[in-house]
Amino acid sequence: MHSLLQITTVLSICLLLMVFISVRRAHIRVEYSITWFMASLVMLLLSRARPLLDYATRHFGIPDTPLTLFLTIGSIFVIMFFRLSTIISSLRDDNIALAQRVAILEYHIHTLRERE
Amino acid sequence: MIVPAWNEEGAVAQVVSDVHRCVPGVPVLVIDDCSTDNTVLRAREAGADVLPLPHHLGLGGCVQAGYKLAFELGFDYVIRVDGDGQHDAGDIPRVFERLQTSGCEMVIGSRYIGGVAMLETGLRGLGIRFFRAVLRPILGRRVYDPTSGFVGVNRAALDVFTRSFPLDYPEIEALVVLQRRRFRFEELACKMHPRRTGRSSITAARSLYYIFHVLMGVLINVLRYESRFHRKPKGG
Numbered sequence: 009m010h011s012l013l014q015i016t017t018v019l020s021i022c023l024l025l026m027v028f029i030s031v032r033r034a035h036i037r038v039e040y041s042i043t044w045f046m047a048s049l050v051m052l053l054l055s056r057a058r059p060l061l062d063y064a065t066r067h068f069g070i071p072d073t074p075l076t077l078f079l080t081i082g083s084i085f086v087i088m089f090f091r092l093s094t095i096i097s098s099l100r101d102d103n104i105a106l107a108q109r110v111a112i113l114e115y116h117i118h119t120l121r122e123r124e
Numbered sequence: 125m126i127v128p129a130w131n132e133e134g135a136v137a138q139v140v141s142d143v144h145r146c147v148p149g150v151p152v153l154v155i156d157d158c159s160t161d162n163t164v165l166r167a168r169e170a171g172a173d174v175l176p177l178p179h180h181l182g183l184g185g186c187v188q189a190g191y192k193l194a195f196e197l198g199f200d201y202v203i204r205v206d207g208d209g210q211h212d213a214g215d216i217p218r219v220f221e222r223l224q225t226s227g228c229e230m231v232i233g234s235r236y237i238g239g240v241a242m243l244e245t246g247l248r249g250l251g252i253r254f255f256r257a258v259l260r261p262i263l264g265r266r267v268y269d270p271t272s273g274f275v276g277v278n279r280a281a282l283d284v285f286t287r288s289f290p291l292d293y294p295e296i297e298a299l300v301v302l303q304r305r306r307f308r309f310e311e312l313a314c315k316m317h318p319r320r321t322g323r324s325s326i327t328a329a330r331s332l333y334y335i336f337h338v339l340m341g342v343l344i345n346v347l348r349y350e351s352r353f354h355r356k357p358k359g360g
Contacts, residue, residue, distance in 0.1 A: 104181055104291065108189040111177045115193060 012074050013055045016081075020051035043091065047084050054080060125150055126190035128183060128273075129207030130157040133166045139205065140170035142213035148223070150352040153193065154207065156173060157186040163207070184240070184291035191277075191285045203276040209272040212315040219276045222312050229307035230299075232267075232275030233314030247331045254335065255296055255342075262346060263303050268311055270296045290345075296338050300345040 027044040030036040051123075054061060054077060065076045125143050129136050134156060143152050154167035158180040167174050175193055177186060187204060194202045201223055205211040215233055223231045236252075255270045273295060277285065282303060290297035302309060 082226065104185045104188075107178050107181055108185065108192055111175050111189055112193050115173075115175050 012077065013058065016051055016055035016077065019050045020055060023051070025046035040092075040095075043088055047088060050080055050084055125152045125192065126187070126202055126204050126356045127154045127172070127207045128186040128190065128204070129154050129159065129163050129167065130180070130183075130186070131159045131161050131163060132207040133159070133161040133163045136163050136172075136207045137166040137170040139207055139213070140167055142209075142322075143216065144171060145207065146213040147216050153190055155186050157181060157183075168217070171221060182292050184289055184294035187294060188285060188289040188291075189290065191282055195286045196277070199282070200279045201276060202282055204273065206267065206273045210255065210317050212317060213246040213282040215274070215312075215314040219274070219312055219314070222310060223276045226310055227308070228310045229278050230302055230309035231276040232269060232272050232309060232311045233276075234269035234272055234311040235254040235314065235316045236268040237311055251331060252334050254339050255338065256340060258339065259296065259299060262300060262342070267299065267309075270299060272314075274314055274316075290341055293334055293338050297341040297345055300342050304345065305347075324353045 023044065026036075027036070027041050027048065031038060031041045048085050061076055064070070064080075065073045068076070070076045070079070125147070127136065127139055127143075132139075140152050140154065152172040153242070154163070154172045154174045156164050156167070156174055156176045158177050164174050164176055173309060181189070190204070191202060191283070201220060203216055203219055203223075205213065211233060217235055220233050222228075252269075252271060256267060259267050259270055269308060275295070275298075281302060284301065284307070285298070288301055290301070299309065
């Protein structure tokens with residue numbers, strides 16, 4: 009269990025650094041980086057708070073403490089992926105509407121030029 | 125007339141010529157879904173107006189662009205034939221006449237009524253049978269050719285489709301979209317030719333994905349929160 013927590017700590021710090029660097033280089037927008045910052049901070053907190061994990065394990069009747077850690081982190085990422093999927097869906101809808109609008113406006117411009 | 129086309133340089137000119145021959149004077153709009161070949165050139169040479177999309181949107185996005193333009197230009201009826209030459213342009217006047225006289229919002233050119241063609245064997249035929257069975261309770265009636273791309277719509281349906289049109293495999297889901305508005309459709313026996321060139325985008329391997337995708341689309345359209353249909357485009 010101890011080494012698992014150490015690995016989770018290292019992974020969460022790596023994730024934090026990656027997100028930070030990505031924001032600085034403008035590879036990820038600030039509004040989307042917040043979710044990743046939150047996720048990595050929760051991972052870091054859980055990996056450094058063994059009593060909290062033990063309490064949650066007992067409270068929810070989970071048979072094993074590592075399982076609590078994985079369930080918590082897994083749940084966070086599932087929610088994040090779902091949120092990102094809704095964002096992508098919305099962007100795709102907007103993108104298609106925009107492409108159609110551009111094509112129609114170009115068609116009108118082309119028609120007007122031909123009339124002139 | 126609208127003709128969605130993607131890499132159909134081998135067939136699109138003939139399709140446009142056939143339409144001009146069968147319904148002279150009717151404007152023909154080829155919607156080019158960002159082809160990498162000479163589809164745009166061939167369509168223009170054949171005398172069609174062309175609406176070139178800035179990037180590939182897929183069949184639904186391509187057809188919807190045509191519906192949006194036709195709606196903006198004030199057309200009361202729009203008939204769609206595919207750019208691969210499978211639909212017989214000689215049937216267009218009958219579809220148009222039925223659209224005007226029946227009062228239906230949509231008329232579908234069907235291969236499988238009136239003994240025009242037998243249902244295919246194999247996965248494709250199985251898929252069509254499956255969707256006939258799925259659609260029957262939803263539409264409250266039988267539909268023989270739910271995957272037909274030979275479709276005529278009036279302005280009321282056009283108005284709906286400019287705001288809500290399925291994007292990937294649109295034909296089956298479009299029926300459900302109309303059903304939710306209590307719109308009516310009719311099927312008319314029409315001939316269907318083999319593809320002139322190219323290959324269908326729905327290969328055997330993709331058929332299962334197609335079935336699952338469309339089934340999800342149908343169910344979601346049945347259950348869809350109504351206000352999403354009426355979502356106004358941003359800034360407009």
